Amino acid sequence: MxxxxxxxxxxxSAAPAAxxxxxxxxxxxxxxxxxxxxxxxAEMERMAETYGDVAYVPIGxxxxxxxxxxxxxxxxxxxxxxxxxxxxxxxxRPALGDGLVTSDGETWRTSRRMVQPMFAKRHLGAYAGHIxxxxxxxxxxxxxxxxxxxxxxxxxxxxxxLDTVGRALASHDFTRDAERFEDAMGSSLTEIREMATSxxxxxxxxxxxxxxxxxxxxxxxxxxRRYHEAVEVVDEMIAALVDERLLNGHGDRxxxxxxxxxxxxxxxxxxxTRKQVMxxxxxxxxxxxxxxxxxxxxxxxxxxxxxxxERRLHAEVDAVLGxxxxxxVEVVDExxxxxxxxxxxxxxxIPPVWHLPRRAAVDDxxxxxxxxxxxxxxxxxxxxxxxxxxxxxxxxxxxxxxLGDEPRLRPRFSYLPFGGGRRACVGQGFAxxxxxxxxxxxxxxxxxxxxxxxxxxFEPTITTRPRDPLFMRALPRVSTAS
Numbered sequence: 001m002x003x004x005x006x007x008x009x010x011x012x013s014a015a016p017a018a019x020x021x022x023x024x025x026x027x028x029x030x031x032x033x034x035x036x037x038x039x040x041x042a043e044m045e046r047m048a049e050t051y052g053d054v055a056y057v058p059i060g061x062x063x064x065x066x067x068x069x070x071x072x073x074x075x076x077x078x079x080x081x082x083x084x085x086x087x088x089x090x091x092x093r094p095a096l097g098d099g100l101v102t103s104d105g106e107t108w109r110t111s112r113r114m115v116q117p118m119f120a121k122r123h124l125g126a127y128a129g130h131i132x133x134x135x136x137x138x139x140x141x142x143x144x145x146x147x148x149x150x151x152x153x154x155x156x157x158x159x160x161x162l163d164t165v166g167r168a169l170a171s172h173d174f175t176r177d178a179e180r181f182e183d184a185m186g187s188s189l190t191e192i193r194e195m196a197t198s199x200x201x202x203x204x205x206x207x208x209x210x211x212x213x214x215x216x217x218x219x220x221x222x223x224x225r226r227y228h229e230a231v232e233v234v235d236e237m238i239a240a241l242v243d244e245r246l247l248n249g250h251g252d253r254x255x256x257x258x259x260x261x262x263x264x265x266x267x268x269x270x271x272x273t274r275k276q277v278m279x280x281x282x283x284x285x286x287x288x289x290x291x292x293x294x295x296x297x298x299x300x301x302x303x304x305x306x307x308x309x310e311r312r313l314h315a316e317v318d319a320v321l322g323x324x325x326x327x328x329v330e331v332v333d334e335x336x337x338x339x340x341x342x343x344x345x346x347x348x349x350i351p352p353v354w355h356l357p358r359r360a361a362v363d364d365x366x367x368x369x370x371x372x373x374x375x376x377x378x379x380x381x382x383x384x385x386x387x388x389x390x391x392x393x394x395x396x397x398x399x400x401x402x403l404g405d406e407p408r409l410r411p412r413f414s415y416l417p418f419g420g421g422r423r424a425c426v427g428q429g430f431a432x433x434x435x436x437x438x439x440x441x442x443x444x445x446x447x448x449x450x451x452x453x454x455x456x457x458f459e460p461t462i463t464t465r466p467r468d469p470l471f472m473r474a475l476p477r478v479s480t481a482s
Contacts, residue, residue, distance in 0.1 A: 021056035021064065021369035023047070032057055037197060041354060041458055044380040048387075054367040062375035066366070067383040069390065069411035074366055075358055075379050076413070076421035082364050083377055085423075086357035087212045088196045092462070094231050095188050097275065099283030100426060110265055112426065114272065115280060118259045119427050124329050126254045130167035131434050132327050134160060135441035138175075143445060143476060152469035153448060154297040157438075158182055161293030162285070164434055169256040169284055170241050177237060184233035185286060189461035191227035195220045238282050242274060257281060288427060290463045291352040292435045295417075297470055299346035299439060302397040304450040304472065309399050312338055313443050314477065321444040327437050336436050339443070341402035343435045347385075347417035349397050352463045354382040356419055381416050382464075390414040448472040 024032050035043040047055045048067040057063040066075065075083045085104065092102050100111050138160035159178040166174035174181065195201065195216040217224045241257065250258045260280055264271050272280070303310040316338045325331055332340075358377040365371065386394040390410055391401070401407070407415075418425035425431065450472060457467040 018365050018368060018370040020062075020372075021054040021367070022051040023056040023058070023065075025058065029057060029059060033059065033199075037199075039458075041382050041460055041464070044355070044378070044383045045386060048380070048383045052367075054369045056369070056375075060376075062372050064360070064366075064371055064375050064377045065383075066377065066379045068387055069384065069413040071366055072379055072384060072413040072416060072420060075377060076356065076416075076419070076423075079364060080421050080423075082361050083358040084361055086359050086376060088192075088357055090211060090213045091192050091196055091216060093213070094228060095192070095234065096283045096286065097279030099279040101283050101287060108423075110267075111276070111280065113267070114263045114265055115260070116426050118256055118263070119430050121329065121429065123256075123259070124429060124433055127168040127256075127430060128327060128329050128332070128433060128437065130171070130255065131164045131437045132441070134163040134167045134173075135438045138163065139441055139445045142474070146446070146474040146476065148473060148475055150451065150471050151474045153300055153472045153474070154294065154466050154470040155182075157297050157300075157442075158289070158293040161289040161296070161434075161438065164438055165285055165289040165292070167255075168430070168434070169281065169288070171253040171255045171257070172241055180233060181237060184230040185290070186465075187230040188227055188234070189290075189463070189465075190459075191223045191230070193459075193461045195223050195227070234282060234286075235278070238278050238285070242277055242281065246274070256284065284427065287425070288431065288434070291417075292431050292438070294463050294465055295343060295347050295350075295352045296435055296439050296442075297466065298350040298352075298464075299343050300442075300448045300472065301450070301456060301470060302346055302349060303342065304448055306397050309342065309397070310447065312399075313342055314447065317440045317444040321440060327440065329433065332433060332436050336440055337403065338399065339440045340432065340436045341399040343432070343439055344402045344417070345397055345399040348391070348401070348415060349385070349395065350458075350464055351381045351385050351417055353417065353419065354460050354464050355380050356416075384414060384416065387414065445477055447475050447477055449475060 032043065032047075035046070044065060044067075047065045051065075053066065053068040053071055055065040057065070066072070089102055096102050098107055098111075100108065100115060103111060142156070159175065159182065162178050162181060163174045166172045196212075198216070198220055200219045201212065201215045242261075245257060245261060250261070257277075260272060260277050262271075303313065316336065320331065320335050321327075325335070327336075356379045358379065360371050360373055360375045360377055363370065363373050371377065385391070388394050391414075413420055418428035418431065454471065456470060459465045459467040
């Protein structure tokens, strides 16, 4: 870390003597708050560059910005019990219920025990078939419609990404309902972001003991109403999937929904209720397709600026797919290394999940600085992935960073596209498989050109979405494979 090594405080330690972290003071605070509202990603980088890996903003009970692998390890692993999830996660409960993202305590531990085995490698083979079918059908449709057309690549990949996840998780073709689902999910995430960043809500949180959910209903009632209208749409669609299985059974469908409905807790022997199944499916569909689809959209955006990396990608996918090879888990692992590297590097430069908000439950010390109990703690994946102490030219897209021994030589918590610690994403192996198959299938059939003068901007909700449609020119390709 920039200043000191991260360590925890204990009652007998010198924690009270530790100073608060550096950061803006006086009138500078208002500038920080203004920039956080307009571009929090850039502000996270600026805070780290200006004040170091641990920075403090004196608002309410305090806000602490963290960058770097040592601070990340401290909060997510070494002292994770001192940093429970921030209150903002309560706002996700109407959308995701008590799934893995929102639940805590024994509810979370039970869900994790039951869900984690479903993403073991022995199940990924069946998922790969679903992903390949959905990806191939999508690019076949694109080939009919797109002839050097300008397309919103983020929306196109979101649609097919929803279908790949939907088929693997529930054997369901989402293409017909994709627009309705995406509109509802996008609306939900936007309303959550606006409610969570409302200055009035933040001020009242620090002045009262009222929970953020109740405050959001009072301070942003119209947004709360729109949020719940969107949630009802998603609930209706997921309930239809689950109820169809309850009525008709699974048949020969080999998917995650079957595993969920047939699973039992190894400790109690009990299965999941209908609501628990729905909550997990909502969580996995929403989180799974959002992160993968946005990561791939940013990958093609970055590749359009790196011709050599793009040529190498096309050569790899042509050599594999141009010969009719079926994309099994083994083929992906052994023959699509550059494709996977491109996706990993895109998730470093523009991480789909950009921060992991926490709350300091007790006084602590990070990097030699005092973290007061009650402070909002913002471990920034965005800034950590751009840490110049770990990554040379951190804003430059270089997929070769993920080849050879280099990844193993980096500090473990310097790269966190799927979070870290015990709450790391349970489906990260599935996500990489999904992204690599979908990315390779698209790259085999199309290349994408950036439009002159286009500057991408970000809308950080729970994921890093494009603020505006990511328009690119879709150019059909002819495979160079013999």
